[in-house]
Amino acid sequence: xxxxxxxxxxxxxxxxxxxxxxxxxxxxxxxxxxxxxxxxxxxxxxxxxxxxxxxxxxxxxxxxxxxxxxxxxxxxxxxxxxxxxxxxxxxxxxxxxxxxxxxxxxxxxxxxxxxxxxxxxxxxxxxxxxxxxxxxxxxxxxxxxxxxxxxxxxxxxxxxxxxxxxxxxxxxxxxxxxxxx
Numbered sequence: 612x613x614x615x616x617x618x619x620x621x622x623x624x625x626x627x628x629x630x631x632x633x634x635x636x637x638x639x640x641x642x643x644x645x646x647x648x649x650x651x652x653x654x655x656x657x658x659x660x661x662x663x664x665x666x667x668x669x670x671x672x673x674x675x676x677x678x679x680x681x682x683x684x685x686x687x688x689x690x691x692x693x694x695x696x697x698x699x700x701x702x703x704x705x706x707x708x709x710x711x712x713x714x715x716x717x718x719x720x721x722x723x724x725x726x727x728x729x730x731x732x733x734x735x736x737x738x739x740x741x742x743x744x745x746x747x748x749x750x751x752x753x754x755x756x757x758x759x760x761x762x763x764x765x766x767x768x769x770x771x772x773x774x775x776x777x778x779x780x781x782x783x784x785x786x787x788x789x790x791x792x
Contacts, residue, residue, distance in 0.1 A: 656751055657674050660747050661674065664740065664744065667743055669743065671714045672714075672716075675707060676716065677740075678697060678783050679693060679707045680711070680716060680717070680740065680741055682697050683711075683733055685733070687730035687731055687732035688730065688731055689729065690705045693708060698782075715736045716733065716734060717731050717732065717733055717734060718732055719731055752764065
């Protein structure tokens with residue numbers, strides 16, 4: 612919240628209850644609402660996903676771990692690979708991997724192609740968590756379709772595909788960009 616608003620604070624969230632002109636008097640929604648609503652939608656989906664995962668036997672999973680499990684993938688990855696895919700340092704990736712190992716979602720194995728390297732691989736528990744995550748996301752999408760209408764949800768998705776560059780649509784480094792991991 613910004614208490615003192617002047618022309619220099621153009622991208623700030625303001626509380627209209629503090630004497631600042633209401634945006635309702637303008638013809639259009641202020642630009643700052645779009646990223647906040649998109650982030651709010653993302654947070655809502657992620658919070659609901661993790662609540663359901665906790666109910667289904669995955670109470671220790673955090674959003675950053677989900678991104679890391681995706682970065683490990685079906686073939687496994689080194690800590691350096693995971694860090695690169697997540698946009699974090701090898702050390703930060705190593706800490707996340709250590710937590711995934713402790714929770715039983717991943718394991719370290721020798722790389723069959725290079726004895727000097729260790730691979731991080733998903734355990735059956737890790738694969739089950741990813742599978743359950745996919746199913747819950749389908750359930751959550753269906754809930755949104757129930758609330759908004761299926762055509763409207765498809766329209767939102769199509770509109771986002773139009774404005775989100777393909778190379779950034781499915782990046783795994785969101786948590787590092789937001790300051791996590």
